[in-house]
Each structure stands twice: as structure tokens, then as C-alpha cells.
Amino acid sequence: xxxxxxxxxxxxxxxxxxxxxxxxxxxxxxxxxxxxxxxxxxxxxxxxxxxxxxxxxxxxxxxxxxxxxxxxxxxxxxxxxxxxxxxxxxxxxxxxxxxxxxxxxxxxxxxxxxxxxxxxxxxxxxxxxxxxxxxxxxxxxxxxxxxxxxxxxxxxxxxxxxxxxxxxxxxxxxxxxxxxxxxxxxxxxxxxxxxxxxxxxxxxxxxxxxxxxxxxxxxxxxxxxxxxxxxxxxxxxxxxxxxxxxxx
Amino acid sequence: xxxxxxxxxxxxxxxxxxxxxxxxxxxxxxxxxxxxxxxxxxxxxxxxxxxxxxxxxxxxxxxxxxxxxxxxxxxxxxxxxxxxxxxxxxxxxxxxxxxxxxxxxxxxxxxxxxxxxxxxxxxxxxxxxxxxxxxxxxxxxxxxxxxxxxxxxxxxxxxxxxxxxxxxxxxxxxxxxxxxxxxxxxxxxxxxxxxxxxxxxxxxxxxxxxxxxxxxxxxxxxxxxxxxxxxxxxxxxxxxxxxxxxxxxxxxx
Numbered sequence: 206x207x208x209x210x211x212x213x214x215x216x217x218x219x220x221x222x223x224x225x226x227x228x229x230x231x232x233x234x235x236x237x238x239x240x241x242x243x244x245x246x247x248x249x250x251x252x253x254x255x256x257x258x259x260x261x262x263x264x265x266x267x268x269x270x271x272x273x274x275x276x277x278x279x280x281x282x283x284x285x286x287x288x289x290x291x292x293x294x295x296x297x298x299x300x301x302x303x304x305x306x307x308x309x310x311x312x313x314x315x316x317x318x319x320x321x322x323x324x325x326x327x328x329x330x331x332x333x334x335x336x337x338x339x340x341x342x343x344x345x346x347x348x349x350x351x352x353x354x355x356x357x358x359x360x361x362x363x364x365x366x367x368x369x370x371x372x373x374x375x376x377x378x379x380x381x382x383x384x385x386x387x388x389x390x391x392x393x394x395x396x397x398x399x400x401x402x403x404x405x406x407x408x409x410x411x412x413x414x415x416x417x418x419x420x421x422x423x424x425x426x427x428x429x430x431x432x433x434x435x436x437x438x439x440x441x442x443x444x445x446x447x448x449x450x451x452x453x
Numbered sequence: 454x455x456x457x458x459x460x461x462x463x464x465x466x467x468x469x470x471x472x473x474x475x476x477x478x479x480x481x482x483x484x485x486x487x488x489x490x491x492x493x494x495x496x497x498x499x500x501x502x503x504x505x506x507x508x509x510x511x512x513x514x515x516x517x518x519x520x521x522x523x524x525x526x527x528x529x530x531x532x533x534x535x536x537x538x539x540x541x542x543x544x545x546x547x548x549x550x551x552x553x554x555x556x557x558x559x560x561x562x563x564x565x566x567x568x569x570x571x572x573x574x575x576x577x578x579x580x581x582x583x584x585x586x587x588x589x590x591x592x593x594x595x596x597x598x599x600x601x602x603x604x605x606x607x608x609x610x611x612x613x614x615x616x617x618x619x620x621x622x623x624x625x626x627x628x629x630x631x632x633x634x635x636x637x638x639x640x641x642x643x644x645x646x647x648x649x650x651x652x653x654x655x656x657x658x659x660x661x662x663x664x665x666x667x668x669x670x671x672x673x674x675x676x677x678x679x680x681x682x683x684x685x686x687x688x689x690x691x692x693x694x695x696x697x698x699x700x701x702x703x704x705x706x
Contacts, residue, residue, distance in 0.1 A: 262609045284609040290602045294624045294701045304610050306620070335701045361609070 209275055210237035211391060212261070212359065217270035218416075219256055229416035230256045234270070236410060236419065238359075238391060245402040246395040248412030249452060254395035257417070258284075258361050261393060283352030283390075285365040289344035291336040297347050298323070298332040304355035322350035325384060342373040349381065353388060362394035366401065375433070378404045382431050399448045403441060404431060411451040421451040486668040497671035498678070506660070511679050513656040517573050517645040518683065521580020525641070526634065529585045533592025534622075543593075550589070558583045559647050566651045576648035576656070583644035584637040591633025595626025628702065631695050638687035642680055657683075 217234040220227040230253040238244055248254050259265040260272060262282050274280050283304070291300045302319035310318075323332060326346040336344060345365060352360060365381075366374040382405055385392060396402050402409045403425055411421040423444060427435055435441055471491045478490040485493060501507035536543045562579050569575035599622055607617050649658020657676045664672030 259605070262605075263611075264605055264608055279611070282609050282611075284606065286602060286606070288602065290600070290606050292603065292621070292624070294627070294699075296701075303620070307607075307610050307612050307616055337701070355610075 208239060210239050211275045211280070212238040212393075213271070213273050214261075215271045215273075217257075217260065217267050217272065219253065219260065219265075220268045231267075232416035232418045234417070234419055238393060240391055241389050243385060243392045243405060243407045244394070245406035245409045246393070246412055247397065247399065247402045247409050247448060247452070248395070248417060249397060249414055251415045252412040253415065253417035254397075254412060255363055257412075258363050258393065258395055261359070262361055280358035281355060282359050282361060283355065283357035284361045285345070285348050285352045285363065287364045287367045289336070289341075289348040291339075291344055291347055291351075293336050296333050296335060297328060297339070300336065300347055301350045301354055303351060308355060318354055319350075322354045325353070325387065326350045326380070340373075341369050342377060345369060345377065346380070349384065353384070353390070358391065360390045360392045362392060362396075364396050365394070367396075367398075374401075379432060381405060382429075386430055399445050399452075400436060402448070403427070403444055404436060409448060411448060421448075423447060486670050489671040489674060493671045494674040494678070497669075498675045501672070501675055507675065507679065510655055510657050510660045510676075511683070513573065514642075514645050514649065514658070514680075515683060517576040517580055517648070517656065518641045518687070520573075520577040521644055522584055522638065522641045522687075524577060525581035525584030526588050526637065528581070529588035529633075529637075530592050530630065533589045534596055534618075536589070537593045537596035550586070554586055558644060562647050562651045566648065571652040571654065573656075575651075576645050576653070579648040580641045580644035583640045583647075587636040587640065588630070588633040591629050591636075592626065595629030595633075596622055598629065599625040628695075628699055631691060631699065634694075635688065635691045638691050639684050642684045642687065646680060 214237070215235050217231060218229075219231040220229050222228075234257065236244075246254050246257060256265065260267050262284055263279070292303070295303070298316070298319055301322050302315040305315035305318060320332070323329060326349055328343065328346055328350070331339070331343065336347070339347065345368075349365070366377050369377060378401060385405070392406075394402070394405065406425055409423045409425060410419050411423070412418065413420045425444060427438075427441065427444075475491050478488055481488070489497075498507070532546075536546065558579060565578055566575045569578060603621055603625065604617070607621050612620070645656070646658040646661070649656040650662060653659045653662075657679055660676040661673055664670065664676060
């Protein structure tokens with residue numbers, strides 16, 4: 206962890222203009238992200254989690270403070286949203302290779318890369334399916350594959366499993382954990398699920414209710430690779446209790 | 454099994470209609486120049502096909518419709534896209550656009566013929582005008598309905614403006630746009646005929662008028678049938694386009 210952080214956020218604040226003096230969404234947020242970190246922001250709804258991700262993704266400008274990337278280069282970003290947000294007019298294959306098309310990669314090469322992703326997320330045989338024929342979990346797998354296909358420097362996950370049922374969600378945690386092990390990406394995730402944050406992240410930062418502030422940072426020293434059993438260990442329980450206590 | 458049965462049902466209904474028509478002609482004893490029989494119309498159709506006049510006039514009308522559609526759809530989608538993207542432009546233009554819809558095209562058709570002459574240009578313009586509004590409205594609705602989340606997704610991938618348009622906005626608004634085209638296509642036939650009825654030396658509208666003047670009622674029927682055929686063909690083409698481009702919406706394969 207002596208290397209330069211790839212992302213530094215300093216004194217970030219966001220105020221959305223509204224009729225009574227502005228809505229204070231985020232207040233004085235500072236943190237650093239190093240290469241291959243898996244960082245998770247944990248907070249109740251209204252803590253500005255999504256706003257934070259949108260700023261990092263460059264979709265929104267902060268009211269004050271800085272977001273700077275290493276060497277001032279705009280990183281390649283992969284993003285997974287609460288809903289899969291697939292293009293319904295594209296097949297699974299075509300949805301996944303979209304980021305490559307945008308980069309101007311030639312068709313045959315893009316298909317090969319997309320095919321690799323399809324295998325990684327376990328969607329073999331569904332290449333030509335339409336999004337409307339996919340279950341929620343499958344659609345979200347496509348979303349994850351799409352976020353990884355162009356080999357992004359930074360992966361942003363915005364409550365990626367919030368729309369899934371509990372069982373599918375837990376299965377996806379294991380999947381994502383495995384994919385992260387394989388791809389070794391730098392990940393910033395936001396969630397309101399304590400279990401999700403502990404199962405996946407190295408580092409959990411707890412945000413307060415509006416305006417969102419960093420209240421607590423917890424290092425998750427659970428061994429990897431993590432599987433289902435880890436959630437029933439006493440250490441997991443201890444960390445969970447600590448996080449639970451920090452969320453009002 | 455089912456679709457072929459309903460196909461036959463349609464055909465059966467047409468045959469029944471022709472029989473009813475024949476029956477009315479016989480029972481009422483109306484003279485031919487008021488109500489020709491199906492056979493009279495059929496003979497007139499063959500005759501006008503044989504001397505080439507029907508195909509010639511149909512081709513003129515078809516040319517007007519095609520050009521009118523092309524011009525109307527091009528302008529409507531371009532302006533519609535700009536309106537969808539800019540609320541202020543919409544505010545500036547919408548009084549004119551709404552006012553233009555309050556005036557029936559039939560009412561300004563004579564004006565256009567005076568200004569643009571009785572050649573095909575005036576008909577093309579009338580056609581384009583009548584097609585313009587439904588396509589414009591549907592373009593605006595379609596582009597505005599693009600899910601904001603997909604814009605976020607595209608922007609997070611650093612998509613250019615052109616990429617956002619070609620890979621997101623156009624395909625996302627295509628269903629609504631084709632819905633507008635479906636309405637526009639049938640309206641365009643009306644546009645061309647309205648223009649031709651005002652003043653023309655050729656086209657199906659001209660044929661209608663000639664038939665009318667000469668009490669050649671069978672000719673009028675033939676022209677009307679051709680118009681219906683044109684409208685159906687255009688409608689069919691739009692349906693084919695929908696099948697081709699919107700297959701992701703239809704029954705799973």
C-alpha cells in the first residue's frame with residue numbers, strides 16, 4: 206500500500222440546488238483508493254452513496270472539493286447499476302460488446318472479448334438472447350460482463366444486487382467475489398447491505414444520513430477467497446455488529 | 454394453422470362484400486353512372502391497365518407520395534430531434550407547430566398550388582406537410598422517452614455525442630418513430646390526392662376528377678381502389694420495417 210493512490214478524493218461536498226437553500230447530499234468526504242482495492246461505502250438511503258459514485262464516474266460535478274486520478278488521467282470506467290440497464294434492442298452478446306464498440310474496436314476482436322466475458326459470468330448459450338427473456342440475476346450478470354469487457358481501470362458498483370431476490374443476491378456475491386479474484390480490478394461499491402459489504406470488500410466506509418459524511422472505516426480482514434461459510438463465522442458477526450452500530 | 458385461417462377469413466369477407474355490392478346494384482336498379490357493378494369496375498380496371506393510363510397515373514401519385522414522405526420524414530425527424538433536446542427551442546416553435554395543425558391541409562392546398570405550380574412539386578410539399586406533424590411528435594416523444602439511466606451508462610463509458618445518438622437515441626426511439634411513420638404513410642396518400650384534386654394534369658387524383666366529369670363512375674372506383682392499394686402497400690412496408698428492426702419486441706424465438 207505504499208504505491209500512489211489511483212484515486213484521491215479530497216473534501217468533497219455536494220449541494221443540490223432546491224427551493225430552500227439547497228439539499229446537502231455529501232459533506233467533506235475524503236478518501237484514497239489504491240490499485241486493486243475493493244472499497245465499499247455503506248450507508249442508509251439518502252446518504253448520497255449514488256451521488257458519490259456518479260461524481261467519480263464523471264457524470265456529476267461536485268459543489269466543492271476535488272476528485273483526482275493518478276497522473277490526472279481520466280480512467281476507463283466500468284459501471285454496474287441497481288438495475289441491469291441493458292439495451293433491450295441488443296442481444297446479450299451485443300450488450301456486452303457495447304463498450305468495445307464505443308472504443309472503436311473491430312467487430313471480430315470485440316466478439317472474442319465479449320465471448321470471454323460471457324464465459325466468465327456463466328452465460329454460455331445465452332449469447333443471442335434478448336434482455337426481456339433474462340431473469341433479474343442473468344440480466345445483472347450481463348451488466349457485470351459489460352462493465353468489465355473493456356478492461357476498465359476502475360469498477361463502480363451502485364447497489365448492483367439491490368433489485369435481486371435474497372437467494373440470487375447471495376449467489377451473485379460469491380460470483381462477484383470470484384470474478385474480482387480473477388480480474389484483480391479496483392472496485393468502489395456502494396450498498397446499504399452490511400453483509401454484502403463485508404462479504405465483498407477489503408475496506409468498508411460507513412456514511413451517515415444526509416448530508417453523507419464518512420463516519421467509520423472498517424478494514425475487513427476476512428481471508429480470501431470468501432465463500433458462503435464465512436458469513437457464519439464469529440469474526441464476520443463481530444464486524445457486522447460494529448458496522449450496524451455505526452449506521453443510525 | 455391459426456394465421457392461415459384468419460387469412461382466409463379476410464378474403465372471405467372481401468368476397469362477401471363484392472357479392473353484397475353486386476346484389477345492391479341489381480336490386481336497386483341504379484344506373485351505371487351512379488353505382489357501377491363490380492364487373493363494370495373490373496372491366497374498367499382491365500381497360501385502363503391495357504391502355505397504360507392507370508399505371509402511368511399511379512406511378513405519378515406514387516412518386517409524389519415517396520418524395521413527400523422522404524422530405525416530410527427527414528425534416529420531421531431532424532427538427533423533432535432538436536426539439537427533444539432543447540426545451541427552449543420547443544417553447545419558441547411550439548406555437549407555430551400547433552397553429553399549423555389547426556389549419557387543415559385541404560384549406561391551404563390551393564395556396565400551395567398557386568405558389569408552386571400544378572406540377573408534382575406542389576403535391577410533394579402538401580404530402581410532406583401532412584406527414585410532418587405525426588412524425589415530428591413521435592420523434593420528440595421517442596427521444597424524450599430514452600431512459601436516463603442508459604444515458605448515464607453511455608456517459609460513464611465516455612461515449613461521444615454521435616455515439617449516444619446512433620447507439621442509444623436512434624434505436625431507443627425507433628419503435629415510437631415507426632409508429633409515427635405508420636400514421637404518416639397513410640396520411641401521405643391523402644396529401645397527394647388532395648393536391649391532385651386541386652389542380653393536376655396527371656396522377657390518380659386527376660383520374661378521379663376526369664372520371665367524375667365524364668360520368669365515368671367505374672373509373673372513379675378504379676382510382677379509389679388503386680389509392681387503397683397504395684395505402685395498404687405503404688402500411689405493409691412500415692410493418693415489414695417494424696418486423697425487421699423491432700424483432701426484439703416481438704414473440705420470443
